[in-house]
Amino acid sequence: xxxxxxxxxxxxxxxxxxxxxxxxxxxxxxxxxxxxxxxxxxxxxxxxxxxxxxxxxxxxxxxxxxxxxxxxxxxxxxxxxxxxxxxxxxxxxxxxxxxxxxxxxxxxxxxxxxxxxxxxxxxxxxxxxxxxxxxxxxxxxxxxxxxxxxxxxxx
Amino acid sequence: xxxxxxxxxxxxxxxxxxxxxxxxxxxxxxxxxxxxxxxxxxxxxxxxxxxxxxxxxxxxxxxxxxxxxxxxxxxxxxxxxxxxxxxxxxxxxxxxxxxxxxxxxxxxxxxxxxxxxxxxxxxxxxxxxxxxxxxxxxxxxxxxxxxxxxxxxxxxxxxxxxxxxxxxxxxxxxxxxxxxxxxxxxxxxxxxxxxxxxxxxxxxxxxxxxxxxxxxxxxxxxxxxxxxxxxxxxxxxxxxxxxxxxxxxxxxxxxxxxxxxxxxxxxxxxxxxxxxxxxxxxxxxxxxxxxxxxxxxxxxxxxxxxxxxxxxxxxxxxxxxxxxxxxxxxxxxxxxxxxxxxxxxxxxxxxxxxxxxxxxxxxxxxxxxxxxxxxxxxxxxxxxxxxxxxxxxxxxxxxxxxxxxxxxxxxxxxxxxxxxxxxxxxxxxxxxxxxxxxxxxxxxxxxxxxxxxxxxxxxxxxxxxxxxxxxxxxxxxxxxxxxxxxxxxxxxxxxxxxxxxxxxxxxxxxxxxxxxxxxxxxxxxxxxxxxxxxxxxxxxxxxxxxxxxxxxxxxxxxxxxxxxxxxxxxxxxxxxxxxxxxxxxxxxxxxxxxxxxxxxxxxxxxxxxxxxxxxxxxxxxxxxxxxxxxxxxxxxxxxxxxxxxxxxxxxxxxxxxxxxxxxxxxxxxxxxxxxxxxxxxxxxxxxxxxxxxxxxxxxxxxxxxxxxxxxxxxxxxxxxxxxxxxxxxxxxxxxxxxxxxxx
Numbered sequence: 001x002x003x004x005x006x007x008x009x010x011x012x013x014x015x016x017x018x019x020x021x022x023x024x025x026x027x028x029x030x031x032x033x034x035x036x037x038x039x040x041x042x043x044x045x046x047x048x049x050x051x052x053x054x055x056x057x058x059x060x061x062x063x064x065x066x067x068x069x070x071x072x073x074x075x076x077x078x079x080x081x082x083x084x085x086x087x088x089x090x091x092x093x094x095x096x097x098x099x100x101x102x103x104x105x106x107x108x109x110x111x112x113x114x115x116x117x118x119x120x121x122x123x124x125x126x127x128x129x130x131x132x133x134x135x136x137x138x139x140x141x142x143x144x145x146x147x148x149x150x151x152x153x154x155x
Numbered sequence: 156x157x158x159x160x161x162x163x164x165x166x167x168x169x170x171x172x173x174x175x176x177x178x179x180x181x182x183x184x185x186x187x188x189x190x191x192x193x194x195x196x197x198x199x200x201x202x203x204x205x206x207x208x209x210x211x212x213x214x215x216x217x218x219x220x221x222x223x224x225x226x227x228x229x230x231x232x233x234x235x236x237x238x239x240x241x242x243x244x245x246x247x248x249x250x251x252x253x254x255x256x257x258x259x260x261x262x263x264x265x266x267x268x269x270x271x272x273x274x275x276x277x278x279x280x281x282x283x284x285x286x287x288x289x290x291x292x293x294x295x296x297x298x299x300x301x302x303x304x305x306x307x308x309x310x311x312x313x314x315x316x317x318x319x320x321x322x323x324x325x326x327x328x329x330x331x332x333x334x335x336x337x338x339x340x341x342x343x344x345x346x347x348x349x350x351x352x353x354x355x356x357x358x359x360x361x362x363x364x365x366x367x368x369x370x371x372x373x374x375x376x377x378x379x380x381x382x383x384x385x386x387x388x389x390x391x392x393x394x395x396x397x398x399x400x401x402x403x404x405x406x407x408x409x410x411x412x413x414x415x416x417x418x419x420x421x422x423x424x425x426x427x428x429x430x431x432x433x434x435x436x437x438x439x440x441x442x443x444x445x446x447x448x449x450x451x452x453x454x455x456x457x458x459x460x461x462x463x464x465x466x467x468x469x470x471x472x473x474x475x476x477x478x479x480x481x482x483x484x485x486x487x488x489x490x491x492x493x494x495x496x497x498x499x500x501x502x503x504x505x506x507x508x509x510x511x512x513x514x515x516x517x518x519x520x521x522x523x524x525x526x527x528x529x530x531x532x533x534x535x536x537x538x539x540x541x542x543x544x545x546x547x548x549x550x551x552x553x554x555x556x557x558x559x560x561x562x563x564x565x566x567x568x569x570x571x572x573x574x575x576x577x578x579x580x581x582x583x584x585x586x587x588x589x590x591x592x593x594x595x596x597x598x599x600x601x602x603x604x605x606x607x608x609x610x611x612x613x614x615x616x617x618x619x620x621x622x623x624x625x626x627x628x629x630x631x632x633x634x635x636x637x638x639x640x641x642x643x644x645x646x647x648x649x650x651x652x653x654x655x656x657x658x659x660x661x662x663x664x665x666x667x668x669x670x671x672x673x674x675x676x677x678x679x680x681x682x683x684x685x686x687x688x689x690x691x692x693x694x695x696x697x698x699x700x701x702x703x704x705x706x707x708x709x710x711x712x713x714x715x716x717x718x719x720x721x722x723x724x725x726x727x728x729x730x731x732x733x734x735x736x737x738x739x740x741x742x743x744x745x746x747x748x749x750x751x752x753x754x755x756x757x758x759x760x761x762x763x764x765x766x767x768x769x770x771x772x773x774x775x776x777x778x779x780x781x782x783x784x785x786x787x788x789x790x791x792x793x794x795x796x797x798x799x800x801x802x803x804x805x806x807x808x809x810x811x812x813x814x815x816x817x818x819x820x821x822x823x824x825x826x827x828x829x830x831x832x833x834x835x836x837x838x839x840x841x842x843x844x845x846x847x848x849x850x851x852x853x854x855x856x857x858x859x860x861x862x863x864x865x866x867x868x869x870x871x872x873x874x875x876x877x878x879x880x881x882x883x884x885x886x887x888x889x890x891x892x893x894x895x896x897x898x
Contacts, residue, residue, distance in 0.1 A: 033177075038338075078174075082172070093164070096632070098166075098169075099385025123827075125827075125828060132336070133824065135789050135793050139792065
């Protein structure tokens with residue numbers, strides 16, 4: 001079935017399998033593989049994307065719900081060079097194996113969009129749906145805090 | 156200056172932008188998808204199978220054990236006992252029976268339940284005790300994969316002497332899932348006689364060996380390429396060999412690229428986990444806290460096949476007596492067979508299990524003799540020149556007392572202990588603080604490194620760019636960054652001139668598996684030596700002089716390569732001269748050196764919900780020279796949080812030998828909301844045989860958290876819990892039982 005959406009700022013139409021998930025549409029139809037599948041049941045957050053301004057697990061969103069939606073993926077975040085959140089992850093060791101990283105960055109981007117100056121408790125809460133097995137989260141928190149501090153930067 | 160600088164992770168940017176290609180992200184032309192039919196029964200006999208109607212079966216590629224060359228249905232490990240596919244005998248639940256491939260993923264999923272297996276189920280062995288009883292023999296003659304004794308002095312003599320206090324204890328640890336975020340995945344292609352696989356893995360040459368043995372192919376007909384690997388922690392040490400063989404069988408039969416990506420549920424149910432353990436301690440101690448004898452029995456549940464169990468057992472047993480000097484020690488170690496999927500490597504490799512027992516035992520000894528836990532440790536720490544349980548003399552500096560003092564100070568241990576003792580009686584939330592003292596040997600155990608004889612290479616291009624060639628994989632731990640620093644340091648070049656090749660067995664030499672805290676310490680040293688070889692070649696040829704600039708180096712490379720064709724330097728492992736090990740008696744130098752640590756956990760326990768939270772965590776370690784402080788700190792923090800999970804929430808639930816909570820939903824790993832502040836500190840004492848003085852680090856952080864936390868729980872509540880994971884219901888039961896006992 002045909003689904004038209006705004007994907008990373010571009011209006012696009014896909015011919016998707018009726019049973020497919022937004023995650024499948026992104027990875028297989030749009031070939032945007034930055035969004036990862038870690039569990040397929042909305043627990044790990046590796047497939048996090050921003051849909052109509054809200055952070056969602058794309059594995060839980062049926063593709064047919066995306067008609068007319070505004071979707072932002074990690075590729076969209078990266079389109080104009082490194083986002084200040086990515087820059088902070090680079091400088092503060094926020095990424096290790098990289099499997100949770102795109103989803104984690106989407107979660108921080110979504111947090112800062114809604115709350116430009118979150119407390120550590122708010123950062124923890126906002127990231128509690130994004131599991132990381134490598135870092136113990138400390139350097140991810142550190143990265144998020146530094147991204148806040150860098151908010152005066154261009155992006 | 157390169158070692159000690161926090162070079163940014165060299166492969167970081169593609170990981171941040173989503174451009175990094177994990178195996179499931181790569182396009183392969185004409186790829187079809189593979190899937191595995193597994194047995195629901197934990198043991199029994201496979202009588203046959205039927206393909207039920209519902210899918211066009213003629214479109215499927217189907218592989219059974221009959222498709223495997225006769226006599227080659229096994230995965231090459233230490234012992235070749237694990238079949239690639241079940242022929243008749245089933246030895247564990249979720250064992251692979253049949254493989255399917257089809258271009259349409261959804262049709263493939265539809266087909267899986269339409270394969271009906273005809274199984275006569277047997278009576279499974281599902282506990283260590285049942286295995287030891289030999290009520291039913293499921294492996295070999297006696298269910299024992301490996302058994303050995305480490306002995307120093309005469310333990311029995313001490314236990315018969317008077318004037319000693321004997322403390323006994325039995326300790327258990329459960330299975331633990333590695334829970335890397337990227338599940339196992341592999342793509343295979345067979346062209347003519349050759350086989351190529353690409354995938355997520357720790358050990359390209361293990362996979363290579365398995366494929367070569369299964370297909371009886373010469374080495375150069377097999378190519379194994381590691382793709383960006385999304386975490387492993389031991390969980391991608393041996394299983395990728397199985398997955399590669401499966402994908403390759405389907406690829407050979409179909410003539411297509413075959414992709415096999417495990418779902419989370421399949422990955423958790425079918426692949427390896429940390430060995431469950433049972434440890435018994437009997438310790439003889441004087442009234443003034445001197446440990447005279449340790450009698451330790453260490454038993455691992457190895458699951459259905461040998462796989463890594465003998466070597467996990469070795470590491471666990473060798474570390475079982477902790478960082479203490481004890482004149483008389485006996486460690487009896489056994490790995491036994493059960494009908495679970497084979498347990499395998501997981502960060503720490505047996506040592507977290509044996510340290511849990513040792514460090515809980517130490518706090519219980521202290522309580523028994525009325526001594527503070529730190530004072531008991533101080534009286535027994537091993538010192539330079541003393542012999543460990545295997546007889547290994549500690550040759551390098553070790554200052555456990557200094558580490559203990561600093562760790563307790565950073566954690567504000569004494570002050571908190573007093574404060575919690577004063578506040579707990581009136582509070583529904585009990586606070587406690589506890590610690591653990593431990594070490595971890597770097598590199599393969601015993602003669603393992605000599606047996607591996609690893610090789611790493613460094614080559615230079617005419618433009619002066621230098622490439623590091625090793626089969627050691629980047630899986631998030633920072634190997635690429637550390638190798639870049641080491642090569643740049645040895646050659647005096649900027650980091651930007653160094654590249655680390657993606658491991659591909661057609662390009663890189665065998666630098667051994669990416670395991671055992673060996674990548675920096677052992678392989679890093681080979682990289683350093685190989686890089687120095689390039690430098691010496693250029694200096695020796697007269698094309699370069701000491702004090703060169705990067706551009707002079709590049710010019711010299713161009714001239715040298717023009718004249719000689721190429722510029723490449725290899726370095727092979729040579730064991731340090733002092734090392735001496737006897738595999739038969741388990742005597743001698745078990746490891747080249749050890750990293751040492753003291754971890755402190757501060758916990759709170761809600762006596763209404765029985766929830767235990769770690770409020771603060773201090774991790775202090777001496778790991779030689781720290782090559783990259785930011786990466787090292789991150790690696791320790793990650794290991795600590797895995798250890799917290801092992802202690803408090805990660806419980807594998809089994810039913811009839813099958814993991815039933817094989818989902819992120821109900822196998823609980825710590826989240827961002829659960830993680831305490833993890834404060835990491837390093838002491839640095841350079842190791843003479845490590846690159847720039849570095850020792851092993853990767854596994855160490857997993858060894859200490861669980862006993863530190865359970866010691867803190869005992870401090871907070873008096874609950875003497877000797878089994879992990881400790882869930883709220885276990886704590887509730889322990890506290891209610893102790894109330895009953897007190898009545």
